Amino acid sequence: MKTGIIGGTGGMGRLFSEVFKKAGHEVLIAGRKTEITWEDAARLSDIVIISVPIRDTISVIHEIAPLLGEHQLLADLTSLKISPVKAMLTSKARVIGFHPMFGPTAGTIRGQTIVATPARCNEDDLRFFKDLFEEQGARVTITTADEHDRMMAVIQGLTHFKAILLAGTMRRLGISPADTESYISPVYRIETGIAGRLLAQNPELYADILCMNPQVPAVLEMCHKAFLEISGMVNKGDKDALAREFLASREWYGSFCELAQKETDLLIQEMVNW
């Protein structure tokens, strides 16, 4: 089996080229500076994988889509699925979208989750990838591009937004992590740590994940509604309403709360021990 990875010289491309090599594939790596061109990889491969930065994904897909035939499988590794899948469907190839729920620093796919959004492919194609990834220790979650983007608007969008919001609020207040150092509580340390971790990374990647997921604005709108309602209770000093809000969310989270307490106990122990 011949697999071509377009953007194969990047972190994710290299990680997945190892995955396919380990599965016995001949892998063609096509980057901007490789001898093998995108066109070569697209024409010569049974499976073509797009592994380029989010903001370039659609234009790269449109560039190579006309070169592909029905006998080929086209897939991508982008954090969003609606628009890349739509772009891939302009080709004649069988199409399946993937979103690895981890960064290239993970090193391998063992213990990680890969979301698959099959679009125009048969049962065997899906089974083929599922077996390949699962044999190397990954979990595969199968869903639609719509549902994927809706979930990611919460899992990535809301989480990243909250981290940028926490740091942005502290900056606007003129309070830095160093100012709060001598008052530290472990939960606060974890939350600012998550914000700091995100800020240490690539701004374009996070800007893209937030700006290019069409479901994010609806999630932020609901978050704003909740913000106004909850901050309204605080500003009015309405402790009873706030306790009711708290209890309604406890009920909604259900048994996850107790599990979360046990898990975070361990994280907090880690923080206190440092």
Next chain:
Amino acid sequence: MKTGIIGGTGGMGRLFSEVFKKAGHEVLIAGRKTEITWEDAARLSDIVIISVPIRDTISVIHEIAPLLGEHQLLADLTSLKISPVKAMLTSKARVIGFHPMFGPTAGTIRGQTIVATPARCNEDDLRFFKDLFEEQGARVTITTADEHDRMMAVIQGLTHFKAILLAGTMRRLGISPADTESYISPVYRIETGIAGRLLAQNPELYADILCMNPQVPAVLEMCHKAFLEISGMVNKGDKDALAREFLASREWYGSFCELAQKETDLLIQEMVNW
């Protein structure tokens, strides 16, 4: 030395009665159902410590304040400091506020932070408590009640608010932690875990911390300003503005970002290994 703890039968009261006993004090424990009354403890002790729920603190202080003289030391253990300290100053006693940055489940004060806000006391009084707590392994941070409440509005207020906001947004969207289970990413898991942990606890305590700190509304107002600015960039798809916001906060957080990445790497490893 005789130390009276009013509210001494609660979790924090019991923890601190052990601290004072270990330091060689005779401890009088006065709860609602103890033989020793609040009045006994107030009249008979050299040091009087108020350890009752936040919402009762002010009224309890006002009840016992008239019984105290200049030869006595009055202190409290409340998560807020401006209003308890102000109430304690209506007595004739020397006054110092404390905020243990941990819950009674910590078991001991070893490795924990205690914030002290001396109000009307001498150097020796402050030194006395500092030595006592530090000998048992705690860190003591000395500041003013104003500065304490301003920092807590961020460290507790903003953190707790964000957790309640995350859960409240998910509830309003109709998405539960179980729905997102198969898409899990470690950072999202930690953030929902922190929200779930908080929701598993006492709603009144968290409602009080948010509603009774006079500095919280200003912090939430700034957070709202940041929310509108950052969500405006997302809604307009203005990736460049979002990247600039990101970089400005990275600069503000400074070297904390790299430290945070190392710390959270360990936390994430914990999550992946579960």
